[in-house]
Amino acid sequence: MYTQLEIESLLEGKLQIAYLNQPETFNSLNKILLKELRTFVHEASKNPEVRCIAISGRGKAFCSGQNLKEALSLGNAEDDRIIQRIVIDYYNPLVKEIAHAKKPVVSLVNGAAVGAGAMLALICDISLATESSYFSQAFVNIGLIPDTGGTYWLPKLLGRQQANYLAFTGKKLSATEAKNMGLIADVFPDENFMESAMEVLTTLSNLPTKAIALTKKAFNESYENSLSEQLDIEGILQQEAAETEDFREGVTAFLEKRKPNYKGK
Secondary structure, eight states: OOSSEEEEEETTTTEEEEEEOOGGGTTOBOHHHHHHHHHHHHHHHHOTTOOEEEEEESSSEEEOOBOHHHHHHTOBTTBSOHHHHHIIIIIHHHHHHHHHOSSOEEEEEOSEEETHHHHHHHTSSEEEEETTOEEEOGGGGGTOOOOTTHHHHHHHHHOHHHHHHHHHHOOEEEHHHHHHTTSSSEEEOGGGHHHHHHHHHHHHHTSOHHHHHHHHHHHHHHTTOOHHHHHHHHHHHHHHHHTSHHHHHHHHHHHTTSOOOOOOO
16 A cells, blocks of 8 residues: 555554655655655544554654655646645645644654654654754755745744744754754654653553544644634533543543543544
8 A cells, every 4th residue: 555654553553653664765755655644644543443643764864855856857848836736735735634633643753854854743743753863944955945834833833033043044953952942742862762752652542532632623723713712612622522431431440549441432
C-alpha cells in the first residue's frame, strides 16, 4: 500500500508509527510521500483499534523539506502556478488531516527538520526530539514563505517577535532551544530516544482517546472563538465526553480506588 513510508504497529495495534522512508534524500517531501502520509493519518484516525499516531524518519534526518528537484521539474509553459498547486493539493490536505485527526498525533524528530519538514514536526499535537536534532524555517533561504501551516502556527506558538525572527532569518534551532521556546514538547538523549518516546506513546495509547480528541477539537476552535463562544463549546464537548464508556470507567475506577482500564470508547 505504501511505497515511501514504513509502517510499524505496536501495543497490539493501539500505536501506529509511520516512518518517512526516503533516507537517500533525507526524507524530502514529494507528491507521493505527502499523499501516502495523508492517507496513513486518515486511516489511522478512523480505525477504532488505533489510539495513538506517530510520525518519524528513517536515516539521519527527520525531514529535509520539499523535494525541490521534483517541484521545479513539474513546471511548464501552461502552468505557472505549480508551487501554489503543490501547496493546495498536497500540503494543505495533510495539515488539515493532522489537525482534525481524532487521535493524538506525535512527531518523533530523529534528526534535521528543515522547512516544510520542520513544520511537519511542529503541526503534530506533541513533538518529541533527540538532543542532536535541529529545526530551521529555511523557506527564506530560497526566497519562500513558511507553509505547511507555518504562518498559522508559528505566531501562536511563539508570539509575533520570535515567529518573525525565525521565519525572516531561517535560524537553526537546537532541539533544546526549541523546547525552551515552547516550540516542541520534550527532548531526550539520542541513545535512549525511542525508549523514552515509547513511554510517552504508551501512555497516550492507554488514555481515554475520545476525551483527547474532544480536547484537541476545543483547542483548535479556541483560536477563532471569543471567551463566551469557547465556554459554550466547553459545555457541549464536556457533555460528549461524559457520555463515553471511558468516562464511566474513569469514575468507577476512582470510586473503587483502582487504575482505570480505558478502551478508547
